[in-house]
Amino acid sequence: MEVKSIEEIKKNDYLNEVKKLLSNLFPLNIKSSNLIGVSACLLGINCRYNGKASLRPHVLKFLEKEKLIPIPLCPESMGGLPIPRPPAKSTQPARADQIKTNERP
Template sequence: MIGISSCLGGLCCRYDGQSKTIPELSVLVEEGEALLVCPEVLGGLPIPREPAEIIGGDGYDVWQGNAKVMTITGEDVTEAFKRGAVIAYEELKNLNISCIVMKENSPSCGSRAIYDGSFSGNKKSGVGVATAYFCQQGIDIVSETNWKTVLKENRQHGGN
């Protein structure tokens, strides 16, 4: 069993109330081979919600207290993002899930890139808050852009 960002599995839980469904991942959920998690919703944020970006670094910097997650109108939602990451991790851990496919560019789930904190659409290298926490806990992170290759390799080498 693997984990999947809920929006990739078909749930309309993004900040804009939409999903970014990848049909093949939805099938894994339907077949009971995947668990959907949305750290932002698990942290108590509504659907829809204001866009948020990490200001002052990336997800690792948030956990170190050197960066914050702020909405476009200036509300600090850092604690909700952190709380959601911890709750999502506990759900993954309870099912012995050690690999999760994450939504790229998200302030929670980005695994290679996130928005730069200027709310201008510009991206920078870095990871989201949940991704940083999952990595620190030993969860393997897979981007939505290369999930097929990584999961195929994982299965060939006896991974779950």
């Protein structure tokens, strides 16, 4: 039996949630002009720093109204950050490489 780390399990949970959401949303004939990237947490996928979602019904209504097909994206998870993870904030908004966590040593 293969032993997996907590981070790998969480990543797999995220990927499974994405697959489940996509299988429910994607029709068989997709026009690429209808595809749009959307933050996965806004679509109800539990990928935020605290392991929860941030579902926004108005986003779903807009997508439905405009006949858009969302592609759920989580830049933090895609960049390898774990779920959950310590909260972080930008210390200098003009520089994306300056991130400070709220976690104490």
